[in-house]
Amino acid sequence: MNKELFKHYNEAFESIYIHPESMDSKVAINLRSLFPKKIKDFDSRKKIRAQTLSPEDFDQSKKEILVMPYKGKFFKQCPGGNQNSACCNYFVLNLGSQCHFNCSYCYLQSFLNSPFMVIYSNIDEARFELSKVAKSMKDHRIRVGTGETIDSLGLDPLTNYTSELVKALKDNSNIQLELKTKSNFVDHLLDMNHYNQVTVSWSVNPEEVVESEEHETATLDQRLEAARKVLDKNFSVAFHIDPVIWHPDWEKNYKRLVKRICSSFKPNEVPYVSLGALRFQTEQAQIMKERFSRTSFVNSGEMFVSKDKKLRYDSRLRSKMFKTIIDEFKSYSRSWRVFLCMESPETWLQTYGDSPRRVEGLDELFVPKPLVNTETL
Amino acid sequence: MNKVLLNSYLTLKTPRSYAWKNLILSESIKGGLGSFDLSLEYSLEESLAYFSKTLSFFSKLELLDEVQKEYDVDVKKYFACFSFYLDLNLYNRIAKVKLKWSNEFLQWVKEKDLNPKDCRTFIYADDEADLNFILDKVSMLKPSKMNGLKIIDLYLDLKAYNMIDESLIKEFKTDQSLLKHLHKLKFKEAFKRDEQLDLHFSKIDLLKNVKLKVIREGDMNKIELNIRAWGPADLLKQMESVQKKIKEIKNAWSIS
Numbered sequence A: 001m002n003k004e005l006f007k008h009y010n011e012a013f014e015s016i017y018i019h020p021e022s023m024d025s026k027v028a029i030n031l032r033s034l035f036p037k038k039i040k041d042f043d044s045r046k047k048i049r050a051q052t053l054s055p056e057d058f059d060q061s062k063k064e065i066l067v068m069p070y071k072g073k074f075f076k077q078c079p080g081g082n083q084n085s086a087c088c089n090y091f092v093l094n095l096g097s098q099c100h101f102n103c104s105y106c107y108l109q110s111f112l113n114s115p116f117m118v119i120y121s122n123i124d125e126a127r128f129e130l131s132k133v134a135k136s137m138k139d140h141r142i143r144v145g146t147g148e149t150i151d152s153l154g155l156d157p158l159t160n161y162t163s164e165l166v167k168a169l170k171d172n173s174n175i176q177l178e179l180k181t182k183s184n185f186v187d188h189l190l191d192m193n194h195y196n197q198v199t200v201s202w203s204v205n206p207e208e209v210v211e212s213e214e215h216e217t218a219t220l221d222q223r224l225e226a227a228r229k230v231l232d233k234n235f236s237v238a239f240h241i242d243p244v245i246w247h248p249d250w251e252k253n254y255k256r257l258v259k260r261i262c263s264s265f266k267p268n269e270v271p272y273v274s275l276g277a278l279r280f281q282t283e284q285a286q287i288m289k290e291r292f293s294r295t296s297f298v299n300s301g302e303m304f305v306s307k308d309k310k311l312r313y314d315s316r317l318r319s320k321m322f323k324t325i326i327d328e329f330k331s332y333s334r335s336w337r338v339f340l341c342m343e344s345p346e347t348w349l350q351t352y353g354d355s356p357r358r359v360e361g362l363d364e365l366f367v368p369k370p371l372v373n374t375e376t377l
Numbered sequence B: 001m002n003k004v005l006l007n008s009y010l011t012l013k014t015p016r017s018y019a020w021k022n023l024i025l026s027e028s029i030k031g032g033l034g035s036f037d038l039s040l041e042y043s044l045e046e047s048l049a050y051f052s053k054t055l056s057f058f059s060k061l062e063l064l065d066e067v068q069k070e071y072d073v074d075v076k077k078y079f080a081c082f083s084f085y086l087d088l089n090l091y092n093r094i095a096k097v098k099l100k101w102s103n104e105f106l107q108w109v110k111e112k113d114l115n116p117k118d119c120r121t122f123i124y125a126d127d128e129a130d131l132n133f134i135l136d137k138v139s140m141l142k143p144s145k146m147n148g149l150k151i152i153d154l155y156l157d158l159k160a161y162n163m164i165d166e167s168l169i170k171e172f173k174t175d176q177s178l179l180k181h182l183h184k185l186k187f188k189e190a191f192k193r194d195e196q197l198d199l200h201f202s203k204i205d206l207l208k209n210v211k212l213k214v215i216r217e218g219d220m221n222k223i224e225l226n227i228r229a230w231g232p233a234d235l236l237k238q239m240e241s242v243q244k245k246i247k248e249i250k251n252a253w254s255i256s
């Protein structure tokens, strides 16, 4: 690990607790050798049982690492597909929860109630599950993401979990592993054999939004530079403009973002760009106001309760924002493949004039896959 | 220890009264003590929790304030007796800001049985003057819990953006009218779009008994069509008249 990265983590974390069952795991050994002074007695850890954490406790939870084995099933079907949103057949593998970055809209704020950033130590079991699912669905290409409850690469230089997971790709050519990040921590990936089955995707936003809402994350330029680095090593690269956030200059800023992407990448280098508008659970609204000001971009838009009970912008405004971004991409090249993520069929219709499975170039992404029964893994 | 106060809790809220060690929680012991054994194996927190279980959160806080004048009460342990794992940061925050509330507002908070989660709407507000202004208004209007919390939240949002005129707020005599006003200000753009669309619809030349209206359902606005017909033949005539205007309807929908 280089000095800069060591400094980054050293400043980010205050304490590390290791569960007795995780003592001999690779990640625990690595953390002990890197930060011996931060290792604390496991029994002295905080034991908070609250429905939601206070702003102070949530902030603190980002600074305290807990290494422990995960007792449930790692592999899950993406929660995006339900009766109100079109689903892009995505599976998730959670290797921890919480994140040391600090985005004002992060859904973990209303989702987590643990006072720690948890790293699951039993990575071998996760890899085993991944192989098993791949084999059970060998006739289908499946996309598996690790960035649902933690940034996929935020801690990767410490855990080396990506290099563990790629071992499962060798005999399972139907898996596409998707790493989703707002970091630029890619140097440790560059010499890895990824079997052309790893997509590193960046969640991107205009620099103004990054600065105002995505605290502690890499800048837009750093993210795009990192994307170029992995692309040059034949990884696949994708971008998520998600969440699209309304703010006074949104139109100008999102057009500039598209220009920035299109001037650095060709459409054939990026299999897809996904778009999603800001959305969050109603109870998260208050937490966001407490932790960030009422005047931050995420708190300034007009949000309504939608069918799925989440707060969203007015559907016509969403369509307008999506259309602006899609049209901008298409003005550079018709070949850009841009699709909407976690959106209602109505918004697809308003934006594209059709449902996702009938939009040329996107149809393949939306072919339904069989449901996975995780109980039998 | 203010025995009179404690006594009033007990007589008001519980049929019996209890004691813990030498702390007399009520002087008027009525009836037996049921299954609750007053032996020393119960902690102060457990004893307090036992007889205050029916009190609202804020009445519990008031009781704690009184008892804490003479005894050390472990607040976390006390709330844990209700399977209610209180976040201590939240508790401390509430205990601190509560001191600044008027009696009227405190009364509203107790009457409406606000819990710590409800209080998150306003206990982190930055500007004390703004907050006091709207809390006073709520105390005056005595809205339901849900309306009161919405009024406070919307007001603080609008105030943060300087989008509200305090002198105008003073004029509102009911919580519903105030809430409607705040709503219109907060969702200004969406209201404007809906109104514009309504205006365009009103300009479409439809038959007298056909009405087109924009309605809002959460994050969507929808078209409501209302037809009053004298019979099936008339119904068909009216529907055809709408059909003829569909291009204009589409136009109005796309420009606003």
Ligand code: SF4
Pocket: A098, A099, A100, A101, A102, A103, A105, A106, A107, A108, A149, A150, A151, A182, A217
């Ligand atoms: S990077 Fe992702 S997980 Fe981390 S704080 Fe931001 S939104 Fe949350």
